[in-house]
Amino acid sequence: MTAPLLWKVTKVIRETPDTNTYLLEEVNGTPVTYDAGQFLTLLVQHNEREVRRSYSIRSAPGIDRNISITIKRKENGEISRYLLNTLQPGSVFNSLPASGLFTLQTHAAETRPVILVAAGSGIVPVFSLLKKILQQQPLSPVLLIYQNRDEQNIIYRRELEQLQQQYEPRFKQVLLLSNPLHHETPPQRLNNWLFEKLLNDYRFGHFLLPEHIVHTPATANSILYTCGPGPFMRMVQFTARVMGFAETQLRKENFVIETIPPPAFAIDTAPRKVSLYFDNRQYEFSVSYPTTILQAALNHDIHLPYSCKGGRCGTCVARCTNGSVKMSINDVLTEKDMEQGLILTCVGFAENDIRLEA
Ligand SMILES: Cc1cc2nc3c(=O)[nH]c(=O)nc-3n(C[C@H](O)[C@H](O)[C@H](O)COP(=O)(O)OP(=O)(O)OC[C@H]3O[C@@H](n4cnc5c(N)ncnc54)[C@H](O)[C@@H]3O)c2cc1C
Ligand code: FES
Known part of the structure; x- marks a missing residue:
């Protein structure tokens, strides 16, 4: 198993x-690699x-040293609540290596507007993406729309203001408060x-974008990242689709793991052979519907990474290089x-003999 x-x-x-931020240090000196927008599974x-x-x-x-x-804190x-009550300087814990697909699809040389839409703690991966775009993709203008309840609940408020001052007019943030104290x-x-209006204002250059992109419509070439409660993200993505955004x-990044319904399909229960390349080793085992590939691997003491077991987080992603896999839920992978x-x-069922790389 990959050591945690x-x-x-x-x-x-x-x-x-x-809400607390925790600065971390890897104790064993294991090199840690990650992309902006990824997560750790504790x-x-x-x-x-x-x-x-x-x-x-x-x-x-x-960009950041640590x-x-x-x-x-979730009510x-x-x-x-346990972590917020117990973690303090010197506390130790294990995690899986960083994973997740909520990462940048743009490159340093691209002129591609990026729209970031977050609510509450949904700002966390968005903040990482924002810093990376501002520092390493100098041609991409960024619009951040960030919803909170009130002034006291704006996470990273001071840092966001500093970034706005430093990167104006390329970076524009719109802070929305549903119950402001002032x-x-x-x-x-x-x-x-409101979302459509903000994007249209963006399109018409109200944010003083550099000359060459002032007239670029928000839908034309931009990429939209959203993270927040389910209904918030559904509204954002629905509006974007209506405005002409392509899939x-x-x-989006889901923070909330809902109960997993049973698969809405049945497939042949004949045993299927799985050839798995994982952690520099080759494994062979068999799996039959309704056992998922992840569960079969765990049953064989193969410690594939997972977190939600519900098709919502992407920790268990693997590449199928031969055969076919049917998924009962997929809230993570794009076409x-x-x-x-x-x-x-975690939600994948082998339809025939398959070869996987994890
Ligand atoms: C990809 C991702 C990134 C996240 N990033 C952040 C972040 O940056 N900051 C933040 O505050 N929160 C984040 N969350 C939410 C966080 O993982 C917890 O769900 C949250 O802290 C509430 O946990 P709880 O135990 O306090 O709540 P509870 O209500 O006790 O548990 C949450 C519910 O979701 C289920 N659940 C949650 N996570 C898992 C899991 N990994 N495996 C199985 N079941 C699960 C639980 O069984 C329970 O039903 C993220 C979640 C995901 C999936
Ligand atoms: S473990 Fe979360 S998607 Fe599979």
Whole structure:
């Protein structure tokens, strides 16, 4: 098995009354690689069992010296409350290596507007993407729309203001507060109408974009990343589709893992051979519907990575290079990812003999 990373908390930063950032250091000296927008899946020992929870990485590779995560307390949440109550400088915990597909699709030489839409703690992976684009993709203008309840709950408020000052006019942020504490601030909640208006303002150059992109419509060449509660992301993506965005221009990150319904299909229960290349080793085992590929691997003591086991996070992604896999849920992979053979083992069923790389 790929050895889990062992982290030590070196510093705790209070972001808002219910949210902390943790600066981390890998204790074993294992080289840590990650992309902006990815997450760590923490292996938390709680009440004498291991529980997995994923937390997006707040830092950006090549920009921030320390890797860091930000945890928001979920009301009645079992693990977020436990972590916020117990993690302090010197605390140690394990995690899987960084994973996730909520990463940049743009390159340094591209002139491609990027639209980031976040709510609450959904800012965490978006913040990492934002820093990377601003520092390493100098031709891409960025619009950030960030929804919060009130002034006290804006995570990274000061850093976002600093980035805006530093990168204006290439970077524009729109902060929306649904219940502002200051009476002079108008309450604003992102809805279809407001979202469309903000994008149209962007398109018409209200944000003083550089000459060569002032007239680029928001839909033309841009890429839209969203992270927040389910209904918020559904509204954003629905509006974007109505405005003409193609599926390839839309990326989202789910924080909420819902109960997994049973597959809405049945396939032949004959045993299928799985040839798996994982962690520099070759494995062979068989799997029959309704056992998922991940479960079959775990049953054979092959410790493939996973977190949500529900097709929502992408930790278990693998490439199918031969045969076919049917997935019961997929909230992560795009058409393009699937064309390239990517599958989710946690909700993947082998339709015939398959070859996988994980
Ligand atoms: C890709 C990803 C990135 C995330 N990034 C952040 C972040 O940056 N900051 C942040 O505050 N939160 C983040 N979350 C949410 C975080 O993982 C927890 O869901 C959150 O802290 C609430 O956990 P809890 O135990 O307190 O709540 P609970 O309500 O006790 O648990 C959450 C519910 O979701 C299920 N669940 C959640 N995660 C998993 C999992 N990994 N495996 C199985 N079941 C699960 C639980 O069974 C339970 O039903 C992220 C989630 C995902 C999937
Ligand atoms: S473990 Fe989350 S998508 Fe498979």
